[in-house]
Amino acid sequence: MKAFTCLSLAALLSSIAVTSVLAAADSAAVRRSVSLRDDWMYLTRDVAEPAEWTHDGKRFHYRKTVEGGFAFVEIDARTLKRRAPFDPGKLATALNEVTQQSYQPLRLPFETFEYTDENRAINVTVEGQRWTCGIVNYACNKAEPKDRTRPRAFGVVRDLDVPADNSPRTSPDGKWEAFVEDDNVVVRRVGSKEVIALSTDGTPGEFYDPETLAWSPDSSRLVAYRVRPGFRRIVTRIEAAPLRQLQPTVRTQLYPKPGDPVDIEQPVLFHVLERRRLDIDNALFPNLYELSAPQWRRDGRTFAFDYQRRGHGQARVIEVDGQTGAAKAVITEDARTFVFADRRYRHDVGDDAREIVWISERDGWRHLYLADAASGEMKQITRGAWIVRDVLKVDDAKRRIWFSASGMDEGKDPYFKHVFRVDFDGANLTRLTTADATHEVRFAPDMSLYVDTYSRVDMPPVSELRRADGSLVATLERGDISRLTAAGWRPPEPFVAKGRDGVTDIWGLVVRPRDYDPARKYPVIENIYAGPHDSFVPKSFWPFGFHSGGDKVIGMQAQADLGFIVVQIDGMGTANRSKAFHDVAWKNLADSGFPDRILWHKALASRDPSYDIGHVGIYGASAGGQSALNALLFYPHFYRAAVAYAGCYDNRMDKISWNEQWLGWPVDASYAAASGVEHAARLQGRLLLIVGEQDSNVDPASTMQVVDALIKADKDFELLVVPGGEHSVGRSTGPIHYVQRRQFEFFMRALQSVPAANGNSGPT
Known part of the structure; x- marks a missing residue:
């Protein structure tokens, strides 16, 4: 019995030893795997990302892989001469000073930038914080926020703990200022301290939002939304181990959840000189989930806003007569299931917006339509068993649209994006990308040129500069993955x-x-x-x-x-x-x-x-x-x-x-x-x-x-x-x-x- 026990113990110990060796080997393999990104990150060359154009359209820039990391390249669109848009060493030093990090010149912590201050500085985002960095003096400061408006939790409930931007809105003729005082809309003549109340029904429970104030082009009328606040649901979290602090911290967040009441907005039209107000009948936009900001047509006859019904089964473009306040639905998009809110698209054509370019799935595919604002008639521009992905540009004068689409090529990957242009009447549909790959295209502001960066999971990016008709100007970059392949990479x-x-x-x-x-x-x-x-x-x-x-x-x-x-x-x-x-x-x-x-x-x-x-x-x-x-x-x-x-x-x-x-x-x-x-x-x-x-x-x-x-x-x-x-x-x-x-x-x-x-x- 003792011999059996000793043999069993020996076998057990042997098994434990083998298991320990296997576990150690597997642990080493796991650690090699989790470091794979670090090992492969810098093995490619000339792998370019989509380009960004300067506002004047004379130059464009992009980031690409180089020995040791990434570099930014800027190219003159006319001469094709290349330059570095900034000194990466000096910029790294400037960023390190303000962030207390140790960024390297070829591993700067951003992928894109935009020029500011007449091209003497750039705006970048690092770890969620925007910085303005001079590229003449190379000093970085926190950037002014792009948007000073009061936050809205998930777009539908205003955070009333944050003050709204109530800076006076000056009328187009420069004679009046409008703002909100004690929850009501008031105006005053520029230079005067005397205010004129246009509303008296505003209360903390139903207030006028100064961020929705919109003057008519002739300065005689004003629109604002009266808001009934939604439910203020707060999610509370405990941070158990805060950085550089022993005791836990309580974090709170405004966080509306399904079924919660959302902000209800009521458009109100004011005739300023007559001191007359008109509540817009909401029969066409009841049970709202969201209204877009009011937007006056350039001729001043009407203003319009987008409406999404609660439950997402309907979207509308509502147009309101600027004199009478009468509302009509210019476009109504109904769905048995849902209207995809994030993919809605609307473009008002011309100064009077008598036509609207719209995207709809009413025929079972996502396509472009041209709506007549007077009659509501919808003419289909694109059609077929494929979808429009994004509208890139609409030229009202030429009555032409540039857009990306996928699924047009039978037998090929239906998710690959290609770029096309088409006339408002559906004629002259022209393909601008041909390579069997997915394409990211960036057009010059005047649409005369574009940079096409295309790739597949098994093909590194090629970046090309092309003319408006699709003809090739120059191949800018062709990704080199030879070292990556030598390291063992195989495409999915x-x-x-x-x-x-x-x-x-x-x-x-x-x-x-x-x-x-x-x-x-x-x-x-x-x-x-x-x-x-x-x-x-x-x-x-x-x-x-x-x-x-x-x-x-x-x-x-x-x-x-x-x-x-x-x-x-x-x-x-x-x-x-x-x-x-x-x-x-x-x-x-x-x-x-x-x-x-x-x-x-x-x-x-x-x-x-x-x-x-x-x-x-x-x-x-x-x-x-x-x-x-x-x-x-x-x-x-x-x-x-x-x-x-x-x-x-x-x-x-x-x-x-x-x-x-x-x-x-x-x-x-x-x-x-x-x-x-x-x-x-x-x-x-x-x-x-x-x-x-x-x-x-x-x-x-x-x-x-x-x-x-x-x-x-x-x-x-x-x-x-x-x-x-x-x-x-x-x-x-x-x-x-x-x-x-x-x-x-x-x-x-x-x-x-x-x-x-x-x-x-x-x-x-």
Whole structure:
């Protein structure tokens, strides 16, 4: 018996020793992976970012990769002569003095800049702070804010703790000043102290907002909004470990949530000399979610504003007669599901705005229309099974529009952006970009030239200067990735499979380990973001900047190198395809495109024997965090493990703007249907929740309510709370290596059965 015990003990000790060695080796591999971005960051050359033109259109500049980092290049558009727009060494020194950091000349902490002070200074943004830096004397000072207006939480509730900008608004003829006094609109003659009250009904509970004051062009009339404030919901957070302070700190934030009352704005028209006021009948804009600022037509006959109905089922352009106050709906956009507020577009044509360029999805695709303001007739300018992405320029005199679009080329990636121009009547549709890639185009102010920067995930950027007709002036940059390739980089692989309807193409990317062996089996990890506000699978080359999706792909490669195949997919419910494709998300956020994603996985597995579809994990942040958790709640037969960052797990807990856009108003059962709190008891598989304690985007209480529900349901899970961490914890800011390491090690344990590493033993 003793011999057996000794043999068993020896075997156990041997097993522990082997496990310890394996864990140490895996720990070293993880640390190499989390440093991959740092290792690869500066291996490319001449990888250029989109250009920016000077206001006079004579020059343009851009940032590109060079030996040791990044450099800014400025080019004379006529002569093509190059120069550095500033001395990077002197600018780094100036920034270091005011920020107390140690920035290097080739690693300046900004990607774009704009000239100011007659080109003697530039404005830059560093860590959220704007600075004005002289490029003659090289001194930096905090920049004057672009906007002095009172903040509005998520655009719909004014922060009444911040004073409004009540500086007098001078009439166009220079004779009058208008402002708000004791919550009412008053005017006075310039140079006089005597005020004339135009309203008397303003109170703190229904006040006139000075920031909405708008004079008519002839100075005889004035518009202002009377405001009934919405609900002042405050989210309170405790910062447990403040920097350079022992005791915790309380942080508060104005944070309206779905269903909360929003500011109600009532347009009021004043005839100044007659001291007459007219409340504009709100029958055409009842139950409002948001009104844009009033805008007088240049002929002064009318003013107009945009209206978004609560619940996002209707948008309108309202025009008001400047004499009588009579309102009419010039354009009405109705939707069975939602009108996409962030993608609305309106351009008033000419001084009198008798025509309006408008974007609508009324035929099932996002297209340009020309509306007749008098009759309301809508003439379609563009049409087809493709979408307009952005309007770049409208020329009223030439009656011509420049725009980007995607999905026009059958059989090619429907997300690639190309640039076109078209006449108001739909004639002369002309393509200005031809390369099979996604294009970012920047036009000179006079539209005579443009810089086209195009790339794919497998092709570094090419930057070209072209004339208005599309002809080539010069190739400016051609990215060199030879050193990156020599270091082991391989491009992600696009893969396409049919979605749930058996017809629609679903596009995704595949990232394999750099030592990929097709004879092996690899567990699969999906990087998910299914927010309906955009599409998310990278389409351009990844120059390792936070803005470009590069870190997302690097993170996928770093994870793959630990023995996984990592993928990303745009399922139904995301944007930039047809309206029907997008509408899948409506009141259905639990869906997250999972029926399409699972079919995509299966299609790839059927072609690739190394794709271990029996061991699939998933991770995501924010809305992607909600989706990652929901994968284990609603699709546990397919997904085995999830890492969920900063998720909006119950949409009733999250910001009003994003959630009412996709789930509507009033708050109904669709909110609970997607809730990770309500369905926590359904959890299967292994789960790691990660949240930043100071998340100002998604209320961190959303995570803790999931934690509470999981505990009550007696479920096992892991939780990482990062003190002081913001919404982007583990991605672009904060202790990125630590959080990333925890994710990597979690998946190794959950999907590869690798023993847990001990990060306390130090790097190997």
